[in-house]
Amino acid sequence: MTDREKPEFMKLLMSTADLHGKELSTDVVELWWNSLKAFDLNQVRQAFSDHIQDPVKGEWMPKPANIIAKLEGSPERSALLAWTEVEEAVSSVGRYETVQFTDPVINATIRALGGWISLCDQNLDEPWMQKEFERRYLAYSEVGAGLNEPLPGLLQIQNKGHRGDPKMIGSNCGQQVRMIGDPGVGFLPLPEDRTEEVLKKLSEKVTIEE
Secondary structure (H helix, E strand, O other): OOHHHHHHHHHHHHHHHHHOOOOOOHHHHHHHHHHHOOOOHHHHHHHHHHHHHOOOOOOOOOOHHHHHHHHHOOHHHHHHHHHHHHHHHHHHOOOOOOEEEOOHHHHHHHHHOOOHHHHHOOOOOOHHHHHHHHHHHHHHHHHOOOOOOOEOOHHHHHOOOOOOOOEEEOOOOOOOOOOOOOOOOOOOOOOHHHHHHHHHHHHHHHHHHO
């Protein structure tokens, strides 16, 4: 949402509070705004509507976390949407461009799978590719993705690490993205302790599935 849409959001929030017989302080309203302003206004409206109509939870005034859960859906759905975004990027951008997804978890997952070039060279129609991507995406979602660095493409490799501006991919591409450091050339692993956390999460999931 933009600052120009804040009055509409405030109206929605206050109407919901009135419906549940609640009064919200200025500080609480600001917490609501800061929690949800990253989302689209129409989607926020729908999330509030879904909560109000919920036969179990709709009786109570929602908290920001309740609305965010409606907006983001289940972790599995987020992983599926991320995979769809990656498939489209591989098809439309290809292995030559250096890319950076606005979702840092996607970047971390692709690094763990060998990097952008390696992913582009795979047959993404193979069911195991999607399954492995989603498993790793869920694990990184739980433990954190580390620095959101660009994923080097073939042109960057051939130019000895000089990348220029990466191709931004994701829902917030219009916003300025802060680059941290120089990713250099090739695969950049996450810090060792975080990688171990991810491997532990993956092994736990395998044990549960078995």
